[in-house]
Amino acid sequence: MxxxxxxxxxxxxxxxxxxxxxxxxxxxxxxxxxxxxxxxxxxxxxxxxxxxxxxxxxxxxxxxxxxxxxxxxxxxxxxxxxxxxxxxxxxxxxxxxxxxxxxxxxxxxxxxxxxxxxxxxxxxxxxxxxxxxxxxxxSGVERILAFMQAHPDGFASYAEAAEQIAAYLPQRRERKSEQQLRPLLREGADGRLRWHWDPAxxxxxxxxxxxxxxxxxxxxxxxxxxxxxxxxxxxxxxxxxxxxxxxxxxxxxxxxxxxxxxxxxxxxxxxxxxxxxxxxxxxxxxxxxxxxxxxxxxxxx
Incomplete structure (x- = not known):
């Protein structure tokens, strides 16, 4: 580390x-x-x-x-x-x-x-x-918002979230690790991982x-x-x-x-x-x- x-x-x-x-x-x-x-x-x-x-x-x-x-x-x-x-x-x-x-x-x-x-x-x-x-x-702002709105039900795992980020930011060489993603996601009562921001x-x-x-x-x-x-x-x-x-x-x-x-x-x-x-x-x-x-x-x- x-x-x-x-x-x-x-x-x-x-x-x-x-x-x-x-x-x-x-x-x-x-x-x-x-x-x-x-x-x-x-x-x-x-x-x-x-x-x-x-x-x-x-x-x-x-x-x-x-x-x-x-x-x-x-x-x-x-x-x-x-x-x-x-x-x-x-x-x-x-x-x-x-x-x-x-x-x-x-x-x-x-x-x-x-x-x-x-x-x-x-x-x-x-x-x-x-x-x-x-x-x-x-158009650029709309692309950002489309990514933010794309997964209202969250992700089943950190690996799934990392895959979506990699697709959104293909210029990044390294895929985010679970440790890097933990501050960015919250686990809900249903066990799904959702982004850290308030959906409102x-x-x-x-x-x-x-x-x-x-x-x-x-x-x-x-x-x-x-x-x-x-x-x-x-x-x-x-x-x-x-x-x-x-x-x-x-x-x-x-x-x-x-x-x-x-x-x-x-x-x-x-x-x-x-x-x-x-x-x-x-x-x-x-x-x-x-x-x-x-x-x-x-x-x-």
Whole structure:
């Protein structure tokens, strides 16, 4: 078994409405702070390799399960709305010892854009967006949702689940083991294994009417003032040259890098290239901070 060099400390965060969110912390005394926000249908486990790598480079890394996902609480009655997730992210950011750099994949990135564009002062030091733009390619999102909706009755075994994931992500060389799948599946009273997310997430307006959020997302993007890095996958079917060009017009100070061979599941497809881009972005931020400190006039005691 491969040992993680920077194991996580399990903790939690209580949201404004009382729900408890599962949180992992690596390198509690490190800096800068990186707050990782996963995509729809994922868990904080999606960031394990990236968070451990960045913690080894000196960063304080915080990962969490969004409400209705993984080990976080589910909404009583199954009523999920975008603002709940926005408020959770604001609260988590403000709970950190310093404004964090938000690393957001897909849904996590969209939430980060809303927060950075609408809240003043922004609770983030900077944004790293992982294969997401305020306007997306509908066909790619529909493919993701089709996979999430395909097995409402679950799986008879971990091997069956691994086979379905392998078919959905053929670019991945290694099939997931039972140990890797355990955090992603829950065993029901009938003995069947079902995905970790609340089925109500797929039934409500959060997904069914997601495109109605685009005007808000586009308006928020145009107001983002913090440094931004957009990473897209060369083979992504969610982000395209068209959506990237629009985003760069809205956020002209942003940087964009395309990761060769990667799909929408960029962090898992090309993890070394992904973390190298983040490390380079952080180094550039620190360089700017150092230059600004040098330019400040000396104070006299």
């Amino acid at each position: 491969r040992m993680e060099l920077n194991p996580a400390t399990r903790t939690s965060y209580t949201a404004a409405d009382g729900l408890s969110l599962a949180v992992d912390l690596r390198h509690a005394s490190g800096r800068p702070t990186l707050l990782f926000a996963h995509g729809f249908g994922q868990t904080r486990g999606a960031w394990n390799t990236a968070a451990a790598t960045m913690a080894a480079q000196g960063c304080r890394c915080v990962t969490f399960d969004s409400r209705g996902h993984g080990e976080s609480d589910r909404m009583p009655g199954g009523e999920y709305h975008m603002q709940q997730f926005v408020d959770d992210l604001i609260g988590l950011a403000r709970a950190q010892p310093e404004p964090p750099i938000l690393v957001g994949a897909s849904m996590g990135g969209l939430l980060g854009l809303v927060v950075a564009g609408e809240i003043r002062p922004a609770p983030f030091r900077a944004l790293v967006l992982i294969d997401i733009t305020p306007r997306w390619e509908t 997430l797929l039934a409500g307006e959060l997904i069914g009417e997601s495109e109605r959020y685009q005007p808000r997302l586009l308006a928020a993007a145009a107001k983002v003032e913090v440094p931004v890095l957009l990473l897209s996958g060369e083979r992504s079917d969610v982000v395209s040259h068209r959506t990237v060009d629009e985003f760069m017009t809205l956020v002209p100070h942003a940087r964009h890098a395309e990761v060769p061979g990667a799909t929408h599941m960029l962090a898992g497809d090309a993890n070394d290239a992904f973390t190298a881009q983040i490390a380079g972005f952080i180094a550039s931020l620190e360089s700017v901070d150092a230059d600004e400190a040098i330019e400040q006039p000396a104070t006299r005691c």
